[in-house]
Amino acid sequence: MIGFDLCWIGRALVFLLLIPRILGWGKEGHYAICKIAEGYLTEDTVTAVKALIPDHAEGDLAAVCSWPDDVRFHYRWSSPLHYVDTPDFRCNYTYCRDCHDSAEQKDRCVTGAIYNYTMQLMSGYNSNSEIKYNLTEALMFLSHFVGDVHQPLHAGFLGDEGGNTITVRWYRRKTNLHHVWDTMIIDSALKTFYNKDLATMIQAIQSNITNGWFSGISSWANCASDHTVCPDPYASESIDLACKFAYRNATPGSTLGDDYFFSRLPVVETRLAQSGVRLAATLNRIFASHASIAQE
């Protein structure tokens, strides 16, 4: 029996090692982002979203915001769409230079995917032509990727795969820097401040938004030049935050503890808040244009 168990564990480890890149904010992060977004949706958007999401979500967008991570192995093509790699140590992002996959295919990165799924939803809702796309999947991908592009290490350096190859300890636990930002900071915050209750954490972020606790909040929802969606500045912010907060004092082999946790948690909570507000604003723009066309 022991031999069997060890063999199974060995195989499980091999499987884990073969997972190419980590997924993006963990389930809690994506759930929080979409829950925050739900608070800012217009009536038209709520109606459109409810019509599009699968029945098992029971009308709750947040219930399906991790779906792209669940299908990542089944939809292999979608894997590079969760992030964008930027050149090592440059701390900036440009679409033309950076948005491609490892085979140099253009537009195959998280910002390209956000443009693409916005276009799909717009075309589905704003033209009389036949719908060419799966709009349910488009909505679930868009809601997920607006979250991912706000995770600073989803616009991280190519050489370390956005922190995936930087092995660190999170307190006593061995992990990698990317995973710290996807999951561990949020998990530790839940345990330390929110009684392990995600709803309480979400409420705290929501009241910080309402009370104007975050700086620059009045401009979060805006896109320059009245564009429907604007993921490029979000990716630029992410690599800037990655350089200032994620990579700083997190060299390979380092142990990250209280100093790192307490100084980075406000960054994580700000990014969750921003992505929720911006996802709502984007969906409102997509589905409001449908309403205005319908009224003509």
Ligand SMILES: [Zn+2]
């Ligand atoms: Zn993701």
